[in-house]
Amino acid sequence: MxxxxxxxxxVGAELExxxxxxxxxxxxxxxxxxxxxxGGSDRVFALTLEHYPGMTERKLxxxxxxARRRWPLDAVLVIHRYGRLKPxxxxxxxxxxxxxxxxxxxACHFLIDWLKTDAPFWKSETTSxxxxxxxxRTEDDAARERWTPPL
Amino acid sequence: MxxxxxxxxxVGAELExxxxxxxxxxxxxxxxxxxxxxGGSDRVFALTLEHYPGMTERKLxxxxxxARRRWPLDAVLVIHRYGRLKPxxxxxxxxxxxxxxxxxxxACHFLIDWLKTDAPFWKSETTSxxxxxxxxRTEDDAARERWTPPL
Amino acid sequence: xxxxxxxxxxxxxxxxxxEVALPPQVRDVAGLLDWLRGRSDRHAEALRxxxxxxxxxxQDYVGPAHPVREGDEVALFPPVTGG
Amino acid sequence: xxxxxxxxxxxxxxxxxxEVALPPQVRDVAGLLDWLRGRSDRHAEALRxxxxxxxxxxQDYVGPAHPVREGDEVALFPPVTGG
Numbered sequence: 001m002x003x004x005x006x007x008x009x010x011v012g013a014e015l016e017x018x019x020x021x022x023x024x025x026x027x028x029x030x031x032x033x034x035x036x037x038x039g040g041s042d043r044v045f046a047l048t049l050e051h052y053p054g055m056t057e058r059k060l061x062x063x064x065x066x067a068r069r070r071w072p073l074d075a076v077l078v079i080h081r082y083g084r085l086k087p088x089x090x091x092x093x094x095x096x097x098x099x100x101x102x103x104x105x106x107a108c109h110f111l112i113d114w115l116k117t118d119a120p121f122w123k124s125e126t127t128s129x130x131x132x133x134x135x136x137r138t139e140d141d142a143a144r145e146r147w148t149p150p151l
Numbered sequence: 152m153x154x155x156x157x158x159x160x161x162v163g164a165e166l167e168x169x170x171x172x173x174x175x176x177x178x179x180x181x182x183x184x185x186x187x188x189x190g191g192s193d194r195v196f197a198l199t200l201e202h203y204p205g206m207t208e209r210k211l212x213x214x215x216x217x218a219r220r221r222w223p224l225d226a227v228l229v230i231h232r233y234g235r236l237k238p239x240x241x242x243x244x245x246x247x248x249x250x251x252x253x254x255x256x257x258a259c260h261f262l263i264d265w266l267k268t269d270a271p272f273w274k275s276e277t278t279s280x281x282x283x284x285x286x287x288r289t290e291d292d293a294a295r296e297r298w299t300p301p302l
Numbered sequence: 303x304x305x306x307x308x309x310x311x312x313x314x315x316x317x318x319x320x321e322v323a324l325p326p327q328v329r330d331v332a333g334l335l336d337w338l339r340g341r342s343d344r345h346a347e348a349l350r351x352x353x354x355x356x357x358x359x360x361q362d363y364v365g366p367a368h369p370v371r372e373g374d375e376v377a378l379f380p381p382v383t384g385g
Numbered sequence: 386x387x388x389x390x391x392x393x394x395x396x397x398x399x400x401x402x403x404e405v406a407l408p409p410q411v412r413d414v415a416g417l418l419d420w421l422r423g424r425s426d427r428h429a430e431a432l433r434x435x436x437x438x439x440x441x442x443x444q445d446y447v448g449p450a451h452p453v454r455e456g457d458e459v460a461l462f463p464p465v466t467g468g
Binding site for chain 1: 161162163164166167170172173174175176177178179180181182183184185186187188189238239250252253255256259260263290294
Binding site for chain 3: 049050052054058091092112115120122123124133135136137140
């Protein structure tokens with residue numbers, strides 16, 4: 001399941017809901033991305049996330065489908081926020097549930113790696129030296145490549 | 152931080168506490184292990200976890216130290232329960248926080264893999280065909296080996 | 303054709319969205335970018351470094367040889383940075 | 386010496402813990418296991434398949450050649466299954 005929202009989310013409640021009533025599940029892996037207070041050597045006061053409405057939902061759904069194709073998953077949740085956030089705020093939650101621990105862990109890692117390079121989000125930092133766009137990192141492309149071709 | 156307890160834990164509160172006030176952290180990876188309702192082809196009604204008091208705490212602390220040696224982690228939490236649990240109950244929570252997403256994800260994966268093979272716990276299942284000890288899985292040894300020698 | 307601009311491309315072009323009538327000689331993404339650079343100094347400046355620009359046609363990432371047609375939704379933006 | 390048994394080893398030996406006086410010829414883990422098998426039929430049966438038994442001396446996993454001494458805490462148990 002994919003959610004795109006301005007509001008924060010309750011991690012405990014979301015993870016609880018993911019597995020509720022399904023006792024086949026042996027493992028839940030999750031990743032929470034947070035706003036950091038440093039960008040390079042500059043202090044960050046706020047991070048503004050912009051996205052491409054319509055395409056974002058579509059890409060996230062594609063990434064979820066790809067993860068489900070590669071691993072036996074009983075549940076998948078991706079919540080991605082947009083708008084203006086402060087240091088320490090949650091940006092994204094990725095969670096996967098599977099009968100098998102390895103499947104949950106790998107699928108979660110895969111989802112966040114792909115989301116970084118494939119979901120149309122852009123970040124702008126409000127720093128001590130002004131407002132600036134965050135550049136894409138080549139490490140993120142390398143992390144994504146690790147998962148291709150399909151297993 | 153290592154905790155060994157009979158009682159359940161509150162995942163949301165634990166993860167919140169892990170990062171509270173630290174705005175250097177960019178990513179929190181976590182894994183929750185749950186009691187499954189099937190053991191092979193038999194229905195499981197309860198799972199009883201026994202451990203070796205003293206050695207368990209020591210081994211968990213060693214595993215945490217090893218993870219911190221390998222990755223730049225701002226926080227590590229392992230909560231492992233023992234005693235009698237029901238299907239759907241939480242057994243273990245592993246969580247790692249780092250400025251860097253890859254470090255958090257890999258360290259979390261490492262911790263759960265090592266914990267499976269190195270922490271002195273034993274499981275007994277109450278099934279439809281009686282009580283029986285869960286056997287160690289060779290897949291778990293293989294998963295642990297993936298992380299040796301040190302990076 | 304509907305054009306969408308995101309992130310610093312939006313800021314440099316000076317608008318988030320524009321509706322353009324595609325001239326007949328523009329058949330693919332590369333041609334579209336060439337033609338757009340002629341629309342204004344801001345377009346020329348914003349679209350100067352092609353290596354920094356990504357394109358989606360009808361919400362799919364595409365390369366320079368991808369065809370474009372009247373009625374398409376074409377989005378131009380820098381490399382994405384989600385997560 | 387303090388001996389601890391866990392999981393099905395505890396069930397088969399019939400106790401969780403016993404205090405034993407180590408005879409002088411027992412110097413290592415392999416020797417200890419040999420000697421323990423002679424203590425009772427239950428010990429012999431429980432300790433029959435050495436491949437299924439793990440040993441910790443003073444709370445560290447050790448192999449068959451590891452020395453044992455009076456005063457050690459020695460634990461015997463099947464392969465662990467945590468997490």
